[in-house]
Amino acid sequence: MSLSAEDLSQRLEEMRRELDQLxxxxxxxxxxxxxxxxxxxxxxxxxxxxxxxxxxxxxVPKDSIGMVLPVGLFYGGLAQFLAGMWEMKKNNTFGFTAxxxxxxxxxxxxxxxxLEDTEVVAPVSKNGLTVFLCAWGLFxxxxxxxxxxxxRALQVVFATLTILFFLLAWGEHNETxxxxxxxxxxxxALSALYASAAQVINETWGRYLLPxxxxxx
Numbered sequence: 001m002s003l004s005a006e007d008l009s010q011r012l013e014e015m016r017r018e019l020d021q022l023x024x025x026x027x028x029x030x031x032x033x034x035x036x037x038x039x040x041x042x043x044x045x046x047x048x049x050x051x052x053x054x055x056x057x058x059x060v061p062k063d064s065i066g067m068v069l070p071v072g073l074f075y076g077g078l079a080q081f082l083a084g085m086w087e088m089k090k091n092n093t094f095g096f097t098a099x100x101x102x103x104x105x106x107x108x109x110x111x112x113x114x115l116e117d118t119e120v121v122a123p124v125s126k127n128g129l130t131v132f133l134c135a136w137g138l139f140x141x142x143x144x145x146x147x148x149x150x151x152r153a154l155q156v157v158f159a160t161l162t163i164l165f166f167l168l169a170w171g172e173h174n175e176t177x178x179x180x181x182x183x184x185x186x187x188x189a190l191s192a193l194y195a196s197a198a199q200v201i202n203e204t205w206g207r208y209l210l211p212x213x214x215x216x217x
Contacts, residue, residue: 037082044077047075048072052072053185070110094147137169157191160184
């Protein structure tokens with residue numbers, strides 16, 4: 001059965017109205033509220049850095065490094081790396097880059113020590129470790145520039161971390177400098193833990209109890 005031009009035009013008009021209705025009903029905005037992953041990333045970094053630098057400062061014996069490796073793999077490493085992935089979902093380029101990178105750093109460092117201790121690879125020379133630490137110091141230095149638009153708390157964390165990497169690189173060749181690096185690292189770790197605690201406590205209480213020195217745009 002053939003349709004006349006008038007019937008066809010009427011049918012097309014009905015289909016157009018049905019399509020407009022479908023578009024209207026499909027335009028429902030879905031909002032997903034995500035938790036703030038930054039306190040986890042800062043805590044993972046801060047706690048692992050705190051423990052390691054007790055060893056570097058010679059406050060506990062050097063053979064205590066075994067207590068650092070599991071924390072470096074799972075908390076400073078995996079947990080911080082995941083925090084970076086969640087920062088990406090929140091469209092935070094700085095948090096994504098920082099937490100993912102330092103999470104990978106801790107996992108790489110812990111695995112390097114494990115591979116050396118199990119004689120899977122030859123021990124890395126002092127000069128090799130110096131290059132390794134200076135490379136991370138350079139990365140942290142340019143990330144510090146990003147903190148200038150975020151908060152004073154993060155500025156302290158990243159500035160002291162930049163100094164720490166270069167002190168550790170120097171400390172590979174000087175025991176006194178390594179101890180100084182340990183103490184400076186403990187301060188850096190405490191600043192990261194403070195930034196983590198401030199965000200958790202302020203959000204939980206719904207008030208600005210612990211200052212972060214947020215930079216006004």
